[in-house]
Amino acid sequence: MRRIFEALGVPNLFAEVTADALVYANLRCIDSHGVSRGLDYVVGIKLGEINPRPVIRVVRETNSSVLLDGDRGLGPPVANELVERVIEKVGSTGVAIGAARNLRDVGALGYYVSKVTRAGYIGAAVANAKARVSVPGVASPIVGTNPIAVGIPSRKRTVLLDMALSVASYGKILSHAARGERIPEGWALNKYGKPTTSPEEAVEGYLLPIGGYKGLALAMIVDILAGPVIGGPVSLEITGRGPYTQGGLLVLAIDPALFRKLEEVEEAIENYARLVKSLPRDPNTEVIIPGERATKCVEERSQRGIPLDDETFSRLAKIAEELGISVTELTSPIPNV
Amino acid sequence: MRRIFEALGVPNLFAEVTADALVYANLRCIDSHGVSRGLDYVVGIKLGEINPRPVIRVVRETNSSVLLDGDRGLGPPVANELVERVIEKVGSTGVAIGAARNLRDVGALGYYVSKVTRAGYIGAAVANAKARVSVPGVASPIVGTNPIAVGIPSRKRTVLLDMALSVASYGKILSHAARGERIPEGWALNKYGKPTTSPEEAVEGYLLPIGGYKGLALAMIVDILAGPVIGGPVSLEITGRGPYTQGGLLVLAIDPALFRKLEEVEEAIENYARLVKSLPRDPNTEVIIPGERATKCVEERSQRGIPLDDETFSRLAKIAEELGISVTELTSPIPNV
Numbered sequence: 001m002r003r004i005f006e007a008l009g010v011p012n013l014f015a016e017v018t019a020d021a022l023v024y025a026n027l028r029c030i031d032s033h034g035v036s037r038g039l040d041y042v043v044g045i046k047l048g049e050i051n052p053r054p055v056i057r058v059v060r061e062t063n064s065s066v067l068l069d070g071d072r073g074l075g076p077p078v079a080n081e082l083v084e085r086v087i088e089k090v091g092s093t094g095v096a097i098g099a100a101r102n103l104r105d106v107g108a109l110g111y112y113v114s115k116v117t118r119a120g121y122i123g124a125a126v127a128n129a130k131a132r133v134s135v136p137g138v139a140s141p142i143v144g145t146n147p148i149a150v151g152i153p154s155r156k157r158t159v160l161l162d163m164a165l166s167v168a169s170y171g172k173i174l175s176h177a178a179r180g181e182r183i184p185e186g187w188a189l190n191k192y193g194k195p196t197t198s199p200e201e202a203v204e205g206y207l208l209p210i211g212g213y214k215g216l217a218l219a220m221i222v223d224i225l226a227g228p229v230i231g232g233p234v235s236l237e238i239t240g241r242g243p244y245t246q247g248g249l250l251v252l253a254i255d256p257a258l259f260r261k262l263e264e265v266e267e268a269i270e271n272y273a274r275l276v277k278s279l280p281r282d283p284n285t286e287v288i289i290p291g292e293r294a295t296k297c298v299e300e301r302s303q304r305g306i307p308l309d310d311e312t313f314s315r316l317a318k319i320a321e322e323l324g325i326s327v328t329e330l331t332s333p334i335p336n337v
Numbered sequence: 338m339r340r341i342f343e344a345l346g347v348p349n350l351f352a353e354v355t356a357d358a359l360v361y362a363n364l365r366c367i368d369s370h371g372v373s374r375g376l377d378y379v380v381g382i383k384l385g386e387i388n389p390r391p392v393i394r395v396v397r398e399t400n401s402s403v404l405l406d407g408d409r410g411l412g413p414p415v416a417n418e419l420v421e422r423v424i425e426k427v428g429s430t431g432v433a434i435g436a437a438r439n440l441r442d443v444g445a446l447g448y449y450v451s452k453v454t455r456a457g458y459i460g461a462a463v464a465n466a467k468a469r470v471s472v473p474g475v476a477s478p479i480v481g482t483n484p485i486a487v488g489i490p491s492r493k494r495t496v497l498l499d500m501a502l503s504v505a506s507y508g509k510i511l512s513h514a515a516r517g518e519r520i521p522e523g524w525a526l527n528k529y530g531k532p533t534t535s536p537e538e539a540v541e542g543y544l545l546p547i548g549g550y551k552g553l554a555l556a557m558i559v560d561i562l563a564g565p566v567i568g569g570p571v572s573l574e575i576t577g578r579g580p581y582t583q584g585g586l587l588v589l590a591i592d593p594a595l596f597r598k599l600e601e602v603e604e605a606i607e608n609y610a611r612l613v614k615s616l617p618r619d620p621n622t623e624v625i626i627p628g629e630r631a632t633k634c635v636e637e638r639s640q641r642g643i644p645l646d647d648e649t650f651s652r653l654a655k656i657a658e659e660l661g662i663s664v665t666e667l668t669s670p671i672p673n674v
Contacts, residue, residue, distance in 0.1 A: 064401065064432050065595040095401050095434050095589075099596055122566065137622030142613055150558045152566065161558045163551050186523075193618065210548025214500050217627040220613075221487045221498045228605030229459065229489065230596045236612055252432075252589075258402040259436055259567045268565030275573055276479055276557075281530065285474030290554040 001038045005074075007323040008045050010052040014077035021076040025108040026306045028294035030162075032171045033108040036312040041074060041105070042319055049240050050074050050104045056081050059101075064093040067230060070103025075246055079106040080115075083251050087119045090253035101232035101248045105129075109149035110162030110294070112251060117151040117160065120262060122254040124150045128226035128247035131235040133166050134206035135216055139193040141206050144235035144247070145169070146222035151291070153256060154266045157273070160291035165219040166207035173202045225250055338375045342411075344660040345382050347389040351414035358413040362445040363643045365631035367499075369508040370445040373649040378411060378442070379656055386577050387411050387441045393418050396438075401430040404567060407440025412583055416443040417452075420588050424456045427590035438569035438585045442466075446486035447499030447631070449588060454488040454497065457599060459591040461487045465563035465584035468572040470503050471543035472553055476530040478543050481572035481584070482506070483559035488628070490593060491603045494610070497628035502556040503544035510539045562587055 001022055005015035018038070026034030044050035054073020058066060066085045070078035082098045089096035106112070109125045116123025129144030145164035152159040168187040176183045177199035188202030189195055196202055209215030219235075225248075227234035232248030239245065256265050269289075276287045301307075308316065320326075338359055342352035355375065363371030381387035391410020395403060403422045407415035419435045426433035443449070446462045453460025466481030482501035489496040505524040513520045514536035525539030526532055533539055546552030556572075562585075564571035569585030576582065593602050606626075613624045645653065657663075 060595065062431050062595060064430055067596050093401055093430065093432075094399050095430075095432050097432050097591055097595065122562075135622075135624075137619040138616055138624060139618060140616040142616060142624060150562075152558070152561055159558075159561060161554050163554065165548075167548055167551075193622075210551050211502075211504060212547075214504075214547050217498050217500065220627055221489070221496075224489055224496060224606060224609060225459075225487075228602050228609055229593060231601070231605075234609050234612065254434060256566060258399060258434065259397065259404050264568070265565050268568075269561060272561060272565055272571050275571065279475055279477040279479060281476060282474040285472075285530075287472075287475060287479060290557055 001035060003325045004038075004042060004319060004323060005052070007325060008042065008052055010045075010074060014053075014074060017080045018074055018076040021080075021107045021111045023306070024111045024114075027298045027301045028108070028110070029297035029301070030108050030110075030294070031309075032169060034306070035308060035316060037105070037107060039312065039315045039319060044104060044240075045074070047241070049245075054078060054103075064089055064096045066098045068098070068100040068103075070100050073103055075104045075106035075249075076111075078103040079112050079249055079251075082249065083112040083115050086251050086253050087116060087121065090116075090121050090255055094255045094258050095253070097250065097252045099226075099230040099248060099250045101230050103246055103249065105246045106249055108162060109147050109249075110151070110160055113149040113151040113160060113162065114158075116251070116253045117153040117158075119253075120153050120256075122150075122152055122256055124148070124252040125250060126222045126225055127249045128223045128232070128235050128238070130238040130240075130245050132170070132207050133209050133216070133219060134189055134193060135209065135213065136189060136195060137193050139191065142236070143209075143216065143219040143223050144238070145207065146219040146226070146235065148218075148222060152265070152269065153262065154269050156266050156270055157289065158291040158295050159269060159289060160294065162294075165209055165215050165222070167210055167215075168207065170203070170207070173199050173207075177203065223247070338372060340662045341375075341379060341656060341660055342389070344662060345379065345389055347382075347411060351390075351411060354417045355411055355413040358417075358444045358448045360643070361448045361451075364635045364638050365445070365447070366634035366638070367445050367447075367631070368646075369506060371643070372645060372653060374442070374444060376649065376652045376656060381441060381577075382411070384578070386582075391415060391440075401426055401433045403435045405435070405437040405440075407437050410440055412441045412443035412586075413448075415440040416449050416586055416588075419586065420449040420452050423588050423590050424453060424458065427453075427458050427592055431592045431595050432590070434587065434589045436563075436567040436585060436587045438567050440583055440586065442583045443586055445499060446484050447488070447497055450486040450488040450497060450499065451495075453588070453590045454490040454495075456590075457490050457593075459487075459489055459593055461485070461589040462587060463559045463562055464586045465560045465569070465572050465575070467575040467577075467582050469507070469544050470546050470553070470556060471526055471530060472546065472550065473526060473532060474530050476528065479573070480546075480553065480556040480560050481575070482544065483556040483563070483572065485555075485559060489602070489606065490599065491606050493603050493607055494626065495628040495632050496606060496626060497631065499631075502546055502552050502559070504547055504552075505544065507540070507544070510536050510544075514540065560584070 001019035054071035086098040113123040131141035149162040338356035391408035423435040450460040468478035
C-alpha cells in the first residue's frame with residue numbers, strides 16, 4: 001500500500017502512515033477499514049476527490065487545543081498530524097483536544113486512539129461519515145454510522161473500544177447477500193424506511209442504529225460535534241462517491257495522572273478483568289474486555305499473515321500492475337507489530 | 338423535597354441543590370430520577386448509607402482538573418460542587434475535567450451537563466451504577482446501566498443527550514408488570530441469563546444493553562473510567578440497597594471558542610435541525626434533536642405541574658408527615674424554570 005500511494009504522488013511519510021493505518025485495521029480483523037478501503041482511497045485520488053499532497057493548516061491553537069484544516073487531504077496523514085499535536089499538548093496541560101475538518105476518510109479511529117494510549121494517556125475520538133443510518137418511518141438516511149473510540153492506557157493489556165453506531169455494517173449485509181441468506185430483523189430498513197430482512201433491500205435502504213432512538217441520538221450528537229461545533233459538514237451534507245468521504249474528526253487526550261498513578265489504574269483494570277471473567281456463564285460464552293478480540297487477531301495475523309479476499313487481492317494486483325509495482329512485493333512478509 | 342432534606346439534617350444549600358436536581362428530572366418527564374428517587378435518598382439517609390452532611394475534599398487538583406472525594410455523601414451536592422469547579426477551570430484552560438468518587442447516586446446526569454452548557458461550554462458526563470445489565474449466556478449482571486450525557490451550548494435550543502446504556506429501564510419493565518403485559522424481546526434476560534418476555538422474570542434477571550455487545554463494551558468503558566481510572570468501585574463492586582448507590586462520576590467541559598464562535602455553532606445547529614426535520618417521513622414519525630422531548634416536557638409541566646403517581650405521592654406524604662412538614666407545602670405551586 002505504501003508503494004502504491006507513493007506511486008500516486010503521496011509524499012513518503014504520508015504514504016507510510018496511510019499504509020500503517022490500513023494494515024492496523026486488517027491486523028485487528030477490521031477488514032472493512034483495511035487494504036480494501038485503501039483501494040477506495042486510490043479511486044478517490046484518481047477521481048480528484050482526495051488530495052494526495054495536502055497542506056495541513058492550523059486554523060486555531062491554544063496550549064490545550066488545536067483545530068486543523070486538512071486541505072481535502074487523504075485522511076490518515078491529517079488525522080495522524082492531529083493526534084501527534086494533541087499528544088504533545090496533553091503532556092503539559094493534562095487534558096487536550098484537537099479537531100480536523102476538510103479531510104477525507106481516516107480509516108479505523110482506533111488507530112489514532114491507540115497512539116494516545118501508547119503515549120500513556122486516555123484517548124477518545126469521534127468522527128461523522130456520510131448518512132446511512134435511519135429509523136423506521138423515515139424514508140431517508142439521517143446520520144452516518146458516526147463511530148466513537150475510547151482507549152485507556154495500560155502496559156498490561158489493550159483496553160480499546162472502537163465502534164460504529166449502527167447495529168450491523170454494510171459489509172455484514174453484503175456478505176449475507178453473497179451467501180443468499182436473509183439478514184436478522186433489527187439490522188436495516190428498505191428505502192421506504194420499512195424494516196426488512198432482505199439484504200438486497202437493505203443495501204438500497206438504511207442501517208438501523210444501536211438501541212433505536214438512543215443510538216440515533218448518540219449519532220446526532222457525534223454529528224453535531226464533528227460538524228457544527230468544528231465547522232465541518234454534517235452526515236447529510238457529506239457527498240462524494242465511496243467511503244473516502246468524511247465530515248470532521250475530534251480527538252481528546254487525558255492524563256490519568258490527573259486522578260491516579262498509572263500503575264494503580266493498570267492494577268485496577270486487571271482486577272476488573274478478573275472479576276468480569278469469573279462470572280457464572282455458559283461454557284460457550286465469554287466476557288471480554290473491549291480490545292481483547294482485536295489483540296487476539298493481531299497475534300494470529302502477525303504470525304500467519306493477513307488473508308485478503310479474492311476481490312480485494314485482484315483489485316490490489318490490478319492497481320499495483322498499473323503503477324508498475326511487482327506482485328512479489330505484494331506477497332512479501334508482513335512487518336513485526 | 339428541600340424541606341424534607343433539611344429536616345433530615347442536610348445543610349440548607351445541599352438540600353436545595355438536591356431538590357433542584359430531582360425536580361429537574363421530573364420537569365423533563367424523567368420521573369425515575371425525580372421525587373421518587375429523592376424518597377429513596379431519604380431511606381438511604383435513615384439507613385446511614387448516605388451521609389447527609391458530607392465534607393467534600395479535594396484529592397488532586399491542577400489548572401484543568403480536579404478529583405473530589407464525596408465523603409459517602411448525598412450525590413447531588415457532591416456532583417454540583419464538581420461541576421462548579423470544572424466550569425470555573427474551563428474558563429481559563431479551554432478544556433477541563435473533574436471526577437468524584439465516594440459519593441452516592443447523583444440523579445439525572447443531564448442536570449450537571451446542563452449547568453455546563455448554560456455556562457456556554459460543551460459538557461459531557463459519565464457515571465457507573467450498580468450492575469444490572471448482562472448479555473445472553475451470563476447468569477449474573479456484568480455492568481450498570483452506566484449513563485452518559487453530552488450537551489452542546491446554544492441559546493437557541495437545548496441540545497442534550499442523557500441516556501442509560503440499557504435498551505429499557507427497570508421502571509418500564511415494572512409498568513408492564515403492573516399492566517399485566519409481556520415485555521418485548523430484546524429488553525431483558527431472566528436470572529439464568531436467558532432471554533425473557535416475562536416482566537416478573539426480567540425483574541429477577543438483568544437488563545440488556547443497547548446494541549448487544551456494543552452497548553456492553555461501551556458500559557464497560559464507562560465502568561473503567563468511573564472506577565479504575567479515578568479510584569472508584571466498578572459496577573460489580575457497588576453494594577448497598579436501592580438506587581442511592583453510585584460508583585464514580587466524571588464531568589468534562591470544552592470551550593467551543595477553541596474551534597468557532599458560539600454564534601456560528603448555534604447557527605449551524607439550527608441549520609442541522611432544519612435539515613433533519615425536512616427529511617421525507619411518515620406523518621406520525623418525527624425526527625427530533627436530542628433534548629427536544631425534554632424541552633417540551635418542561636414547557637408543559639412548568640404550567641400544569643408535575644403529576645406524581647399515587648405510590649410516590651403517598652410515600653412523600655408519609656415522610657413529610659413524619660418530619661412534621663404540612664401537606665399544604667406539598668401542593669404549593671412549582672417555581673419558574
